[in-house]
Amino acid sequence: MLKILGNQRGRFCDGVSRRDFLRIGALGMGGLALPQLLQAEALSGIKKSHKAVIMIYMAGAPPHQDLFDLKMDAPLEYRGPFKPISTKVPGIQISEHMPQCAKIMDKLVPIRSMYGSPSGDHDSFICYTGRTVANQPPGGWPSMGAVLSKLEGPVNPAIAPFVGLAPRAGHPPYGSPGHPGFIGPAHGAFRPNGPGMQDLTLNEITVDRLNDRKTLLTGFDKFRRDLDSSGMVEGMDAFNQQAFGVLTSSKLVDALNLDKEPAKVRERYGKGDKNNYGDGAPRNLEHFLLARRLVEAGARCVTLNFGRWDFHSSNHSELLTHLPWFDQAIAALVEDLHERGLDKDVAVVAWGEFGRTPLINKDGGRDHWPQVGCALLAGGGMKTGQVIGATDRLGGAIADRGVHFGEVFSTLYHGLGIDANKVTLPDLSGRPQYLVDGWQPLKELVS
Secondary structure, eight states: OEEEOOOOOOBOTTSOBOOSSOOOHHHHTTOOHHHHHHHHHHHOOOOTTOOEEEEEEOTTOOOGGGTTOOOTTSOHHHHOSOOEEEOSSTTOEEETTOHHHHHTGGGEEEEEEEEOOSSOOOOSHHHHHSSOSTTOOTTOOOOHHHHHHHHHOOSBTTBOSEEEOOOOOSSGGGGOOOOOGGGOGGGSOBOOOSSOGGGSSEEEEOHHHHHHHHHHHHHHHHHHHHHOOSSHHHHHHHHHHHHHHHHTOSHHHHHTOGGGSOHHHHHHHOOEEEEEOTTSOEEETHHHHHHHHHHHHTOSEEEEEOOOOOOSBSHHHHHHHHHHHHHHHHHHHHHHHHHTTOTTTEEEEEEOSSEEOSSOOTTBOOOEETTOEEEEEEETTOOOSOOBOEEOTTSSSEEEOOEEHHHHHHHHHHHTTOOTTTOEEEOTTSOEEESSSSOOOOTTTOO
16 A cells, blocks of 8 residues: 655646655646656656666866866966875876775776867756757757667666756756757656655555556546647656556655665765755765665666856865765765676766866966866776876867767767667657767777
8 A cells, every 4th residue: 555645835836836856646636746747847857787877967067177187297377286196096196185086996987088068158968968059950959868768768667767866956057957858758857856755655545546547547648649749648648657657666765765775885975965056056975876776776867966066266175165075975886886786787977068277267266168178987887997088288178089078978878788870769850860979989998
């Protein structure tokens, strides 16, 4: 017997609950709250061996010169005060404020030569699609999570294939989990945020009674489908299926319940800060643990947004609040995946939309620098324990092996068993679109 909690507080002008979590309460009373909210969220933006990706958007773009590419031969006004430290892999050095990553460098791949964002505008778009916002096809480019939802579908009916842990942010792109684009809202991110965890239960409604409601709803949908030429009813079918899958299983509730983790594991990841940082994302270390639990339960792609790295002033003092927490959480995640035997099946990527200026400005900050940035990869069966790419003496230009966002996406798809240069999906005009713009997997990382 499952339970529904029906108390609702705070609503938008259209009557939809404000709660960021997917409200289920009204469904047990004959309403459609969950599928409606699934649709609204999407429009606004397990087999043990199943493949998955965890994508970490470092909102606002981190300064590559202070993380993985310190320039000790540059003048002080370029290199800043941070010192490099040695890592587990001889010859690879990173920031002194990332000691946990240094200890597991054999499991990581820093990329020091990322490029692909031509405008220098803040947007998570390129981090979730591998493409720029310019010249999009009808409906817009879909994020990787939406692509995997469409191509692969759910591993388990109770776990959405695409889960976004990002809460809303003052600057909307900082809070985006990745948009579904032309694939459609039915494949948008399931967003389990907010205080509504307790609403994932049925209130004195048996599964049989719930199935009666589902049968009735299906009949209405069939009638509406006969009158509908827009495809929206077909999309609602997917939302309803997802809603009923969630209601009739405790798997999602269990995956989101961190109390089921041993205390030592939770301490290893840490807590961080659950509040948004300015107009950016929270520095919530528990999101990294939730991401691991979700992919283990059956999610194919989990996105999470971390912090606000747009340090136009006080760059280095701001990093002292961001870097240690990021270092703790990403190292805990990667080690955890290895210890659980998931490192071959689950890939991790962390990055921002561009890099930061080599020259520190008069306010002690680094400004936007689309010419070159950085990324961190792990897992997914990739060849780790190496650095890819290099910049010049000042860290402002690519000196060796520039890596485009599209190459990383092609690599991630390859690890998932998908040839991104052969598989196509139709845009809203019916034209087939490839998953990447001709980019090949990074030969340094794949066999």
